[in-house]
Amino acid sequence: MPGHVIITGASVGIGAALARSLARAGYSVGLVARRQELLEALTADLTRGGAKAAWAVADVSDEGSMRAAFTALEEALGPCEVMIANAGILSFQRPETFDAEVAVNILRVNVEGAINAAGVALPGMVARGRGQLVVISSSAALRALPGWHAYAASKSAVSSFFRSLAFDLADKGVSVLVVQPGFVATDMTANNRFPMPGTMQASDLAEGIVARVQSGRGGVMTTPWFMGLALGLSRLIPGFLFDRAARWFLRLGETR
Numbered sequence: 508m509p510g511h512v513i514i515t516g517a518s519v520g521i522g523a524a525l526a527r528s529l530a531r532a533g534y535s536v537g538l539v540a541r542r543q544e545l546l547e548a549l550t551a552d553l554t555r556g557g558a559k560a561a562w563a564v565a566d567v568s569d570e571g572s573m574r575a576a577f578t579a580l581e582e583a584l585g586p587c588e589v590m591i592a593n594a595g596i597l598s599f600q601r602p603e604t605f606d607a608e609v610a611v612n613i614l615r616v617n618v619e620g621a622i623n624a625a626g627v628a629l630p631g632m633v634a635r636g637r638g639q640l641v642v643i644s645s646s647a648a649l650r651a652l653p654g655w656h657a658y659a660a661s662k663s664a665v666s667s668f669f670r671s672l673a674f675d676l677a678d679k680g681v682s683v684l685v686v687q688p689g690f691v692a693t694d695m696t697a698n699n700r701f702p703m704p705g706t707m708q709a710s711d712l713a714e715g716i717v718a719r720v721q722s723g724r725g726g727v728m729t730t731p732w733f734m735g736l737a738l739g740l741s742r743l744i745p746g747f748l749f750d751r752a753a754r755w756f757l758r759l760g761e762t763r
């Protein structure tokens with residue numbers, strides 16, 4: 508019998524798509540984000556469809572807020588079997604308008620937020636000897652990228668953090684899955700003006716992640732596969748050539 512899954516960043520985008528796929532697969536879903544009205548509407552929709560669902564408002568970058576949401580959702584839906592740290596933000600920054608506060612906030616939400624989500628769920632999972640941690644990183648974890656300084660750094664950090672954590676949890680019955688998607692059509696990418704090869708629909712990505720969660724297998728899931736291959740192979744070419752190609756690629760957007 509599928510258990511209780513908590514998803515951060517569940518109000519829209521990939522998180523909301525995950526909630527719908529997991530509910531269809533029979534999981535109880537606990538939804539976390541800041542926008543209460545969106546969480547309420549999604550919960551009502553899932554409940555109407557026969558699923559067990561509950562919501563709690565939290566800012567993932569605030570540990571106390573994340574802990575309170577976690578406690579409320581466990582009270583409503585039972586022990587958290589799967590924690591999906593999905594909440595994230597992105598902003599593209601040019602050197603002329605670089606703002607350190609914006610960059611640091613991206614790290615707070617994307618890195619501290621994911622660590623806070625794992626941190627509140629882990630003690631219970633380890634005590635029960637069972638559980639799954641899933642983090643939605645990005646294929647931006649694989650390369651430094653122009654304009655995405657803080658985002659690329661945040662995703663490298665979460666991929667590395669959760670992959671390292673996987674070593675320690677291997678004999679505790681807790682699996683760790685690091686998802687590194689390429690481009691996904693959501694609010695986050697809606698304003699991108701450069702080409703986004705292999706763009707996925709959030710619902711398709713969610714179905715793939717849910718299948719992997721059902722299998723219970725951890726590891727790293729980079730999707731679509733050619734994005735992982737291209738970025739992996741790009742490490743073999745000299746850095747200055749990659750940098751030139753990446754700048755050219757992004758400049759294409761300025762002419763669109």
Ligand SMILES: NC(=O)c1ccc[n+]([C@@H]2O[C@H](COP(=O)([O-])OP(=O)(O)OC[C@H]3O[C@@H](n4cnc5c(N)ncnc54)[C@H](OP(=O)(O)O)[C@@H]3O)[C@@H](O)[C@H]2O)c1
Binds near residue numbers: 565620
């Ligand atoms: N879209 C892509 O191409 C893509 C590719 C690779 C990886 N990803 C990653 O996938 C994840 C989801 O992205 P998305 O495309 O679905 O983005 P999105 O549509 O912008 O949704 C982001 C979600 O995160 C929540 N969120 C943001 N800041 C938060 C905070 N401080 N506390 C709690 N919740 C917060 C938002 O809800 P509220 O505003 O209601 O709080 C929203 O539910 C992110 O980690 C992103 O980096 C996205």
